[in-house]
Amino acid sequence: MDLTRIDHVGLAVEDLDAAVAHHEELYGARVVHREEIASDGVEEALITVGDSYIQLVAPTTADSPVRKFLDRKGEGLHHVGYRVDDVAATLARLRSDGVATIDAAPRPGSRGTTVAFLHPRSAMGVLVELVQAPPGDEPAH
Numbered sequence: 001m002d003l004t005r006i007d008h009v010g011l012a013v014e015d016l017d018a019a020v021a022h023h024e025e026l027y028g029a030r031v032v033h034r035e036e037i038a039s040d041g042v043e044e045a046l047i048t049v050g051d052s053y054i055q056l057v058a059p060t061t062a063d064s065p066v067r068k069f070l071d072r073k074g075e076g077l078h079h080v081g082y083r084v085d086d087v088a089a090t091l092a093r094l095r096s097d098g099v100a101t102i103d104a105a106p107r108p109g110s111r112g113t114t115v116a117f118l119h120p121r122s123a124m125g126v127l128v129e130l131v132q133a134p135p136g137d138e139p140a141h
């Protein structure tokens, strides 16, 4: 079993500040990390839930994949992040098994993670992100 925990649930949102305020009001949530990932055309905010996160993701550019998702489907569940110990090893095994992946090789994610996305057609219709934590990382309670 390669998966060690649910790292995060990714929600696509139009307005990051409004989505943060919504989660603060509903659940008393607290944002523990916020980061713009320019290469993906997104800005994100992380809310800790136990050993996992809710990841709110808003587009920052017109050609951002999240912009396209919002235009097609509206706000909602965008992807699930599964934690793995070695994203390169898991990705290589899946690709050699013929699994369709969006990333051919691991790449930097937010918060110092290393990530790779699987295509929904090979993952029960769910956009799956494999997430390897930075060395020494602990959940931010």
Ligand code: CO
Residues within 6 Å of the ligand: 008, 010, 055, 079, 081, 129
């Ligand atoms: Co994610």
